[in-house]
Amino acid sequence: MNTLGNIIWIVFGGLFLALGYVFSGLLLCCTIIGIPFGIQIFKIGSLALFPFGRKSVVSEKGSGCLCTFMNIFWLLFGGICLALEHLVLGVLFCITIIGIPFGRQHFKLMAVALTPFGREIVNC
Numbered sequence: 049m050n051t052l053g054n055i056i057w058i059v060f061g062g063l064f065l066a067l068g069y070v071f072s073g074l075l076l077c078c079t080i081i082g083i084p085f086g087i088q089i090f091k092i093g094s095l096a097l098f099p100f101g102r103k104s105v106v107s108e109k110g111s112g113c114l115c116t117f118m119n120i121f122w123l124l125f126g127g128i129c130l131a132l133e134h135l136v137l138g139v140l141f142c143i144t145i146i147g148i149p150f151g152r153q154h155f156k157l158m159a160v161a162l163t164p165f166g167r168e169i170v171n172c
Contacts, residue, residue: 050101053149060150062097069093084118088164092130095160095169099153104160107168115166127162134158 054062070093076086095102119127134154141151160167 053100054098057099066093066097069096091164091169092160096157099156101172102169103172104167105170106166118165119163122164130161131158134161
């Protein structure tokens with residue numbers, strides 16, 4: 049079921065979503081200051097490419113004050129916009145019964161887009 053969900057996800061927009069994240073991550077990695085943020089964008093992009101069968105968990109090693117500071121900085125300069133995009137897309141998908149699984153994936157991406165530092169993407 050996860051494979052079928054990922055195939056349908058990729059065909060109907062997941063590929064473009066992941067490519068947008070990869071492009072943004074590459075732009076951020078062009079500067080030294082943007083490299084940590086680019087790595088987090090790549091993390092979101094990998095989850096955006098294959099969201100079914102994967103989830104985001106808060107890691108044990110990523111609970112320090114540096115992760116907290118970076119998450120606050122992330123929220124102020126773009127994290128809220130990314131999370132709102134996924135919230136709107138999730139609500140739009142959940143309007144129909146067929147779109148509910150895809151809406152749930154956008155809600156999963158919304159959680160990662162809010163606070164990506166200190167999170168890991170794992171297989172379910």
